[in-house]
Amino acid sequence: MATAITQDEIDSVFPTVAEMVADALGCELADVKPDASLIEDLGAESIDFLDMVFRLERSYKVKIPRGKIVENARGTLSEAEFEQNGVITEAGMAQLKSYLSEVPAGRFKTPTKVKEIPRLFTPVTFCKLVISAQRETKAAG
Amino acid sequence: MPLSTPQLAAEAAPAHAFAAFSFVDRIDEFEPSRRARGRFLVPAALAAFPACLVAEAVGQLAAWVAMDAVDFRGRPVAALAGETRFVAPVAPGSMLELAADIESCDDDAVSYAGWAAVDGRRVIELHDCFGPLLPTAEFDAPEALRDRLALLRGEGAPPARFRGIDALVATPAGGERGQSRRATLAVPASAPFFADHFPRRPVFPATLLLDAGIRLALELASELPAWPAGTPLRLVSMTRVKVRSFTPPGQRLDLTVSLQESARDGASIALAVSADEKSVATARVEIRAGAEENRR
Numbered sequence: 001m002a003t004a005i006t007q008d009e010i011d012s013v014f015p016t017v018a019e020m021v022a023d024a025l026g027c028e029l030a031d032v033k034p035d036a037s038l039i040e041d042l043g044a045e046s047i048d049f050l051d052m053v054f055r056l057e058r059s060y061k062v063k064i065p066r067g068k069i070v071e072n073a074r075g076t077l078s079e080a081e082f083e084q085n086g087v088i089t090e091a092g093m094a095q096l097k098s099y100l101s102e103v104p105a106g107r108f109k110t111p112t113k114v115k116e117i118p119r120l121f122t123p124v125t126f127c128k129l130v131i132s133a134q135r136e137t138k139a140a141g
Numbered sequence: 142m143p144l145s146t147p148q149l150a151a152e153a154a155p156a157h158a159f160a161a162f163s164f165v166d167r168i169d170e171f172e173p174s175r176r177a178r179g180r181f182l183v184p185a186a187l188a189a190f191p192a193c194l195v196a197e198a199v200g201q202l203a204a205w206v207a208m209d210a211v212d213f214r215g216r217p218v219a220a221l222a223g224e225t226r227f228v229a230p231v232a233p234g235s236m237l238e239l240a241a242d243i244e245s246c247d248d249d250a251v252s253y254a255g256w257a258a259v260d261g262r263r264v265i266e267l268h269d270c271f272g273p274l275l276p277t278a279e280f281d282a283p284e285a286l287r288d289r290l291a292l293l294r295g296e297g298a299p300p301a302r303f304r305g306i307d308a309l310v311a312t313p314a315g316g317e318r319g320q321s322r323r324a325t326l327a328v329p330a331s332a333p334f335f336a337d338h339f340p341r342r343p344v345f346p347a348t349l350l351l352d353a354g355i356r357l358a359l360e361l362a363s364e365l366p367a368w369p370a371g372t373p374l375r376l377v378s379m380t381r382v383k384v385r386s387f388t389p390p391g392q393r394l395d396l397t398v399s400l401q402e403s404a405r406d407g408a409s410i411a412l413a414v415s416a417d418e419k420s421v422a423t424a425r426v427e428i429r430a431g432a433e434e435n436r437r
Binding site: 023026045047048050051054058063065066067 | 220221245247249250252269271273381383384385423
């Protein structure tokens with residue numbers, strides 16, 4: 001099982017990720033707080049997520065498949081364990097809260113649909129995405 | 142400035158697919174999922190061929206590689222373009238040499254770079270382009286696209302079928318002299334290019350929208366105090382293009398250009414396009430003052 005991502009790892013990539021988020025969203029860097037909701041607080045749309053991933057892939061020389069955040073968030077749970085008919089299961093919610101530990105508890109609502117997961121994304125979510133992609137790239141040699 | 146010859150468009154505009162907004166005549170080299178080299182003869186009868194349509198031609202070549210890579214299940218749509226460098230203008234009658242190099246492509250998206258040249262000299266370069274793939278059948282007949290690619294890779298399509306596009310004139314809507322300009326652009330409810338872009342779902346081409354934005358940016362640049370009135374201005378590059386949504390026929394678009402930076406020899410201008418107060422597209426336009434070519 002993969003080692004948990006540390007705060008030091010997040011801190012090391014956050015400045016670059018924050019700059020890319022600010023650039024992609026056209027917002028002030030100061031507004032890109034680690035736990036800001038990209039959609040609710042910073043006005044991100046789906047195209048902005050594609051933009052951010054595209055920029056991160058280039059900057060960090062990693063490959064980030066679309067849907068990778070949800071896949072990472074699911075962890076070791078199977079798809080059926082994580083969601084049923086598009087709604088996240090109890091076990092799935094526990095896993096999601098664990099993966100998105102930077103998201104304030106009050107932002108999680110029950111039930112949550114899989115398609116609503118992006119509403120929880122924060123800049124730190126993208127830091128984690130980069131770190132896991134870097135690890136995979138390193139592991140692949 | 143008209144995009145090309147309105148009178149030609151009015152007389153005999155082709156209203157069918159693969160003519161009114163198609164800018165690849167032939168594909169000479171094709172490495173599946175990786176690269177293509179092709180060409181497009183800019184009809185000599187046109188009054189002009191805007192730089193945005195040159196970029197469109199490169200994008201269309203990349204789209205052929207992408208659609209083939211996913212067996213025509215998906216077709217890319219314009220979304221992001223990191224940087225487009227406009228090196229030199231293209232005159233009607235020129236043979237455009239087109240190149241598309243695919244960086245990655247799957248059922249979700251394609252990323253690519255590309256360029257166009259005339260007589261071996263680069264006229265445009267595209268870097269860091271990215272387009273999501275959407276279900277082809279929503280826009281076009283997959284079999285028609287498949288047959289078209291076979292034609293392009295074989296004998297090639299008959300050249301000079303593009304007959305120009307009616308002038309799309311933005312109406313001034315205010316602004317602050319030397320700082321910003323606003324205009325509205327009425328997208329026509331019908332036009333020949335909608336039959337080609339796309340046959341099953343007409344969408345106003347993002348390149349035409351950006352072309353209107355560039356012209357507005359040049360107007361703003363022309364009134365900057367950094368250079369004497371009448372100084373020739375050149376479009377150097379367009380960066381950070383982000384197209385957020387489709388524009389349907391008949392839509393009213395609000396264009397805003399605002400000065401970001403100005404130096405002795407150039408200016409950086411932000412472009413924002415919206416419809417019903419919702420952002421449609423954004424970009425940054427770099428303009429240089431002076432008559433020399435952009436060649437590096």
